[in-house]
Amino acid sequence: MTQAIDFGSTQLGTILVTAAALFALLVGRYLLVVGPLYLACWKLLRQRLQPRRIQRVLPPRRRLVGEFWWSMSTFVVFALVGASLLYCSQMGWTRMYGSIDEHGWGYWLLSAVLMIVGHDTYFYWTHRFMHLKPVFRYFHRVHHLSFNPSPWAAFSFHPLEAVVEASIVYVIAFSIPFHPSALFVFAMYMTVMNALGHLGYELYPRGFTQHRLAKWFNTSVHHNMHHHLVHCNYSLYFNWWDRWMGTNHATYHQTFDAVTGRSQARATRDLRAEQAAVAPEVPVPVECAGSAPQTAM
Numbered sequence: 323m324t325q326a327i328d329f330g331s332t333q334l335g336t337i338l339v340t341a342a343a344l345f346a347l348l349v350g351r352y353l354l355v356v357g358p359l360y361l362a363c364w365k366l367l368r369q370r371l372q373p374r375r376i377q378r379v380l381p382p383r384r385r386l387v388g389e390f391w392w393s394m395s396t397f398v399v400f401a402l403v404g405a406s407l408l409y410c411s412q413m414g415w416t417r418m419y420g421s422i423d424e425h426g427w428g429y430w431l432l433s434a435v436l437m438i439v440g441h442d443t444y445f446y447w448t449h450r451f452m453h454l455k456p457v458f459r460y461f462h463r464v465h466h467l468s469f470n471p472s473p474w475a476a477f478s479f480h481p482l483e484a485v486v487e488a489s490i491v492y493v494i495a496f497s498i499p500f501h502p503s504a505l506f507v508f509a510m511y512m513t514v515m516n517a518l519g520h521l522g523y524e525l526y527p528r529g530f531t532q533h534r535l536a537k538w539f540n541t542s543v544h545h546n547m548h549h550h551l552v553h554c555n556y557s558l559y560f561n562w563w564d565r566w567m568g569t570n571h572a573t574y575h576q577t578f579d580a581v582t583g584r585s586q587a588r589a590t591r592d593l594r595a596e597q598a599a600v601a602p603e604v605p606v607p608v609e610c611a612g613s614a615p616q617t618a619m
């Protein structure tokens with residue numbers, strides 16, 4: 323007589339059940355953040371936002387579907403990494419703490435800022451790494467299949483890149499004391515900014531990249547140019563690493579000004595001319611140079 327195995331009570335079973343729940347949450351977060359942005363900018367307000375469209379030609383529908391399914395595979399990886407982190411935390415191996423009173427609200431806020439700034443640095447350098455010739459095709463090429471990304475591309479990664487992207491939570495969890503709610507705030511900030519970076523439309527006001535404070539924050543044009551031109555604009559939330567390393571594209575500010583200064587009449591004329599057009603099949607580089615010659619401060 324065989325004895326039934328209570329899979330749910332094993333450690334691996336617990337991790338897998340947790341991962342399944344996390345997967346559902348990650349998909350929910352993706353749909354809740356990306357869905358309305360896509361619906362608003364790409365459908366409902368498309369005509370009105372026409373002047374703010376960054377690239378003239380929209381990607382074909384099958385590209386957006388591809389972005390969605392690669393994102394689903396990313397969430398499988400994220401869910402497994404998240405569940406394993408939860409397990410480590412329950413074992414007391416991470417620096418997670420349970421009560422906000424332990425470190426106070428001041429530290430709670432500081433920890434959230436540290437996560438964001440730390441992630442920005444982590445992203446810039448892992449991104450540069452993934453653009454190295456021997457690495458690019460295995461890790462990062464999938465993300466660059468989106469020549470003109472839609473917000474659905476925010477998590478469109480090869481599983482190997484997804485592991486790199488997810489590993490930031492391990493870096494955080496083992497380096498600073500953190501409350502789960504601060505990690506949640508960080509995760510939401512990351513999702514919203516990531517979706518805005520892939521929006522395909524620029525929502526920030528004219529002059530944003532020249533303003534003495536605002537210029538340190540990245541724009542949608544910034545990351546869209548990275549997808550379009552590849553060897554430039556590697557940073558995530560803030561522009562400082564690209565400035566310090568001279569990797570902003572030379573025409574970044576010019577492009578931003580052109581997009582934010584376009585008139586409705588001019589945009590409508592362009593739209594009529596392009597109504598039936600779809601994006602050309604742009605060859606995606608299978609190799610990438612590690613450095614970029616562009617500089618702009």
Ligand SMILES: [Zn+2]
Binds near residue numbers: 449453462466548
């Ligand atoms: Zn890239």
Ligand SMILES: [Zn+2]
Binds near residue numbers: 465471475520545549
């Ligand atoms: Zn991207």
